[in-house]
Amino acid sequence: MSVVDSPSAPPAEQPPAEAPTGGRARRQRRSATSGGFAPLVLTLPALLLLAGLLGYPLVRMAVLSFQSLGLRQLFGNLPPDNVGFDNYVKIFTDRTFYEVVARTVAFTVVSVVLTVVLGLGVALLMRRVAPSVRIAMIVAMMFVWAMPQLVATQTFRWLVDSDFGVLNYLIDLLPGVDFANHSWFADPWQGWTVITTIVVWAGIPFIAITLNAGLTQVPKELLEAAVVDGASVWQALLKVTLPILKPLLIIVTTLSVIWNFGLFTQVWVVRNGRPEEEYQVLATWSYSTAFNNNNYGLGSAIAVVTVLLLLSVMAFYMRQMFKIGDVD
Structure with missing residues (x-):
């Protein structure tokens, strides 16, 4: 009698591995990339340097x-x-404190909005021009960004000088306009317009170059699909481009707020180191109180x-x- 081998039983099915939840997946990702104490060791010299340079003065x-x-x-x-x-x-x-805070906040809001909007406009323009023109724009803006604040402010101060300023000379050439020996800082609104122009002019290069880099990451397929679906240029900008740029916009806007809130050099230089009450911001008020009033x-x-x-x-x-x- 022949022995017929019975077929072996199929292996029991293993239950599918449970997908990690969001929190556990995030912890696993962090633990896999943390690298133990290596990041702390690598950043320790920089932390010690910052503590020495900033910790003691603070x-x-x-x-x-x-x-x-x-x-x-x-x-x-x-x-x-x-x-x-x-x-x-x-x-x-002191009532002056609240006036200075309000003036500082108002200047910060206006200058940051202008800088981000104009910087975004320049970045969008850079994506539409020829590569050679784009490179020329980047080089020109890098020169502006690299110029020291003191030098830039002094240059603008000469431009609006009441006696020899070229801006007064050009405006005075207009028919029916008398701008000879006009002082831009006699009126605080005009004076703050000059100061805001200096700050915005110096801040646009950083915003424009950074957002230009971010615009290179916007998929062209999404923009083409939006145009095919009938979206206008503004709708494509608002619904496609800006949502992708949102993290970068938040970063550059926050950095601009930090920089502009600490305004000092521009006000101090254009007012000859003695800013009047209507030109005081928090940084200049602190310095004037300490060193001018002892x-x-x-x-x-x-x-x-x-x-x-x-x-x-x-x-x-x-x-x-x-x-x-x-x-x-």
């Missing part, structure tokens, strides 16, 4: 904001008087308040950076 400024330090203590070798929160009480009970404790307190206000913007910036990192 701590010293914070301590000084609770003291009264003037010329008597500075040149009389006397210890500064501890006054507690008196300097902060003087700040928050009240270093109160000036330090104003600087501390300015840093705290900037930290709120920095917190938003870091939050956006972490969110973009999670998406990537």
Whole structure:
């Protein structure tokens, strides 16, 4: 009798592996790319350098904001008087503080909006011109970006000079217009127009070059599909291009807010180191209080308040950076 081999039983089916949830997948991705202590070791020299350059001045400024330090203590070798929160009480009970904060915020909003909108317009233009023209635009904007703020501000100051400024000369050539010896800073609105122009002119290159790089990542297929579906140029910009550029727009806008909120050089130079009350912003007010009025404790307190206000913007910036990192 022959023995017939019975067919072997099929192997039991293994249950499909459970897909990791969103939170667990994110943790696995982070653990796979964290690299242990290597990132900390690599960034430690930079952190130590920043702590040495910025840490001590910040701590010293914070301590000084609770003291009264003037010329008597500075040149009389006397210890500064501890006054507690008196300097902060003087700040928050002074009407000038709220006027300066409002002026600083208003300037920041206007200058940032103008810089981002004009920078985006230049970036869009760069995508439509010939490559040789685009390279020329980038080189020209890099020269503008590399120019020191002091040099750029002094140049604009000469352009609007009341006696020898070329801008007054050109405007005076218009029929029926008398702009000879016109002072642009006698009227605060005109003066702030000049200051805002300097800041926006210097800020456009960074925005334009950065957004131009971001526009290269916008798929042409999406734009072509939008045009085929009947979308206009503005609709394609609002519905396709800007949503893709949104993370980059948030970053450059936040950086512009941080830079413009700390405005100092432009105001200080155009007003000859003695800005009038209507030209004071937080940075110049702190410096004037400390070094022009020899009240270093109160000036330090104003600087501390300015840093705290900037930290709120920095917190938003870091939050956006972490969110973009999670998406990537």
